[in-house]
Amino acid sequence: MSDSTADTVPAPVAIVTGGAGGMGLAIATVLLGDGFRVALLDRRGAQEAAAMFPETGEATGRRVLGVEVDVTDEGAVRAAVAQVDVTWGRVDALVNNAGIEPQHSLESIEAGTWRVTLDVNLTGPALMIKHCIPLWRRQGGGRVVSIGSRVWLGGGATASYSASKAGLVGMTRTACRELGALGVTANVVAPSFVRTPLNAEKGDAEFVNAYADRFAAASPLGRLVEPVDVANAVAFLLSDRARNITGETVHVAAGTQLAPFIH
Ligand SMILES: NC(=O)c1ccc[n+]([C@@H]2O[C@H](COP(=O)([O-])OP(=O)(O)OC[C@H]3O[C@@H](n4cnc5c(N)ncnc54)[C@H](O)[C@@H]3O)[C@@H](O)[C@H]2O)c1
Numbered sequence: 155m156s157d158s159t160a161d162t163v164p165a166p167v168a169i170v171t172g173g174a175g176g177m178g179l180a181i182a183t184v185l186l187g188d189g190f191r192v193a194l195l196d197r198r199g200a201q202e203a204a205a206m207f208p209e210t211g212e213a214t215g216r217r218v219l220g221v222e223v224d225v226t227d228e229g230a231v232r233a234a235v236a237q238v239d240v241t242w243g244r245v246d247a248l249v250n251n252a253g254i255e256p257q258h259s260l261e262s263i264e265a266g267t268w269r270v271t272l273d274v275n276l277t278g279p280a281l282m283i284k285h286c287i288p289l290w291r292r293q294g295g296g297r298v299v300s301i302g303s304r305v306w307l308g309g310g311a312t313a314s315y316s317a318s319k320a321g322l323v324g325m326t327r328t329a330c331r332e333l334g335a336l337g338v339t340a341n342v343v344a345p346s347f348v349r350t351p352l353n354a355e356k357g358d359a360e361f362v363n364a365y366a367d368r369f370a371a372a373s374p375l376g377r378l379v380e381p382v383d384v385a386n387a388v389a390f391l392l393s394d395r396a397r398n399i400t401g402e403t404v405h406v407a408a409g410t411q412l413a414p415f416i417h
Contacts, residue, residue, distance in 0.1 A: 165217070167191045167242045168392065169235070171225050171282060172252030174199035176350025177301060180381030181249055182207065184389045186217060193219040193238045193245075196252065216241070225252050225278030226270075228285075235285040245289045247392045250279035250300035250322075255315045255352055268314045275318030276325065283329060287336070295337030297392045300326055301384070302344040304407045310415055319344070323403050330401030339400035343387045346407035348379050372416045373408035 168185050172178045173194025182192045186207065194203045204220030219241055223234040238245055254274045256267050279300050290296030305311040306320040322342055329340035347353060347369040353362055370378050387406045390396055405411040 164242075164244065165189050165191050166246035167193065167238065167244050168247040168249060169193045169195060169238055169245055169282070169286070170249040170251055171195045171223075171278065172301075173220070174203035175251070176352065177345075177348065177381050177384055178251050179203060179206070180385040181251060181388050182218070184382065184385035185247075185249075185392070188389050188393070190247070190392075191217045191219075191242055193221055193234075193241075195221045195223045195225070195234055197222065197224045225282060226273040228281050231278075231281045232285050235282070235289070239289060244293055245286055245296070246293070247297040247299070248282055248286050249388055249392075250282055250298065252278055253301065253318075253352070255312060255356075257356065258312050258314065260313050263314065271312075271314035272318050272321070275315070276321045279322060280325060283333075283340075287333070287338075290333070290336050290338050296333075298326070298329060298333075298338065298340040299388050299391045300340075300342050301388075302342040302403060304344050304346040304405060304411045306342075306344060306403070307405075307411055308413070308415070310417065326403070327401050334400065339391070339397065341391045341396075341400060342403040343384060343391065344403050344405045344407065344411070345379050345384045346373075346405075346410040348381055348384065350381065368416055369408075369410055372410045372413040374412070375408045377408055379406055379408050 168190045170178050170181050174196035185192050194200050200220035200222045204218045207218040221234045223230045300322050302322045303319040305316045306323050309316050326340045326342050384406050
């Protein structure tokens, strides 16, 4: 799917939610390099993010699109997928990457915080898949990769976040069964700590650096995962090379998914 840039074959189209974030920009960069046209969907900064990518000129047409959308709003999701379809006439791949991680303990959790985490991290991806299905039925196939987290297995983050990411694994396994007959594969890429705004918001530089150091120390490879590592795994799962990989959770965690509690 990723190398179809010949004149007669239209370049494949990928939607990346959370496309204005740290991981989203890295995923978009790698997919553009693989020949995809990429729609960056984000609740804020989508247009600005799209403008960061140089266009390739009139001959090849527009290759990056920015669409402001809150993935928890089904009407907005429906409209965003339709906008991509109107612009490029297809959607080959969906990367469910938008996510939030509000900080709380179980003792301090408020129902609203719990619900919004589950809404963004789990309901949003389900709505995105729902509204891509008619296009995949029309096209005879498609791909879904959802960005989970190491914590689905090891815990260690907030309970709402861990629950949402474990839920993504469950939803993906069902998507694999339900959508297989349409030629759609569905997988999860589960990173560990990556330096992005998501982690920068957890504390000051000293706190975040110490947190990062603990992950590097817990890795058998002794290093941190970078956004491009996650993007490369996504690109592989969207490619024809991965056509028979579905229902899978691929850890991009430098081995820290095997580590005991990292705190
Ligand atoms: N950074 C890490 O250490 C790490 C580790 C494991 C998994 N992840 C996952 O990777 C994904 C990307 O995170 P990131 O690290 O790039 O964080 P980030 O904060 O840089 O990016 C997240 C993006 O999602 C967008 N977003 C949030 N709520 C949204 C909504 N309702 N609708 C549309 N867009 C919304 C934000 O505006 C932001 O641009 C998330 O799913 C996150 O859980 C991150």
